Amino acid sequence: MKPVVSFCIPVYNNAEGAVKIVGALLSSQDDRFEVVVSDDNSRDNVGKLLSGIHDERFRYFRNEKNLGAHKNWEHSLELGRGEWLYLIMGRDIIDGGSVSNLIGQLIKARENNIVFLKDDSRKYKDFKVSEGIDAMIDFIKYNHPTGCVFRSDLFGAIPNRTRYFEISDMYPELYVIRDMAMKGKCAIICSGVNRRFLGADLAKVKSSVECGMDISKTYFSPPRRTKQFFEQLDMVESDLPRVFTLSELDRYFKERYVFFLENVSYWWRMWNKDPELMAHYGQPIRHVSIREMARNIIQGYHDTTAHLKEKGTYTPSRRRIMLCVTSWAVVRLCTKSAIKSVLEPLGVWKILYRIRHKGNIQALNLL
Secondary structure, eight states: OOOSEEEEEEESSOHHHHHHHHHHHHTSOOOSEEEEEEEOSOSSSHHHHHHTOOOTTEEEEEOSSOOOHHHHHHHHHHHOOSSEEEEOOTTSEEOGGGHHHHHHHHHHHHHTTEEEEEEOSSOOSSOEEEOTHHHHHHHSSOOOSTTEEEEHHHHHTOTTHHHHHHHOSSOTHHHHHHHHHTTSEEEEEOOSSEEESOOSOGGGOOOTTTTTOOGGGSTTSHHHHHHHHHHHHHHHHTSSOSOSOHHHHHHHHHHHHHHHHHIIIIIHHHHHTOHHHHHHTTOOOOOOOHHHHHHHHHHHHHHHHHHHHHHTOOOHHHHHHHHHHHHHHHHHHHHHHHHHHHHGGGTHHHHHHHHHHHSOOGGGTTO
């Protein structure tokens, strides 16, 4: 019987993480799924460990030569035989006890003609469905690849799929998501399978590329975020026939520009405080100042202006959007810092932070 879902796991030199993920999935008693591992010619003992797993729901493949990360992602998805293809990175935390819940949601998605799903860690009572420009806003952005669920027949029918996995500077699956979103409805679900990304001890799992990498080249650095942002824009505006109105494209641009400025300021500071992540990249923990974040925001404004002019998409409406969003970002940065500097010594900041994130109180957004 054809599996409802194939869990597709690209692996390279990560025996510990791969074995944990496969074991977690196979702990489920459900028999309506399969687990597929594409080993990109690893040099550790991942092949020996995974070859010792005997379960009809598990298949292991080893590439004769190293394909590279992006191509191995594609290859793992191509190996799946299920109606849905669920992409999992080899270092993430997966809950096998939620597989049956996921399958139930996938059956429902099929009945509702959903073409792509993102299995998120956030909780929704039902499908959060979008299509058209709203799907582009929801899904064509930086996001961790684990939890991307493709309808297999549409994935296999994308003519330029292999090219996408060769040319992308960021996450090539976004091109696939874009093409699929043009064919129908997309949805966000929360099955419980996708628990958390970067579940392995990153300090112990360094690849030859990541170990000692210059911090400006890491995926979360402002220069990389800038390139990713431009690729996201061009992905929707330049690499598609004109299927959206100018107002729709401006709305997409605004959403992505806000997200971009947040990434080069608040998120940049957060990542630099993460000891596990910094150990992974061989970098010391460092403090990112308000001045540095503000400088990144202003630099982002100038870089975006130059990019839009180069592409011929610098319009008066976009100039207004950029001025408003950039001003808002700088003011919010300074205001938030000032409030925090007053409240933090009193211990009030932590209380407000917990209310904001656990209670979802919108009134505290300005903090």
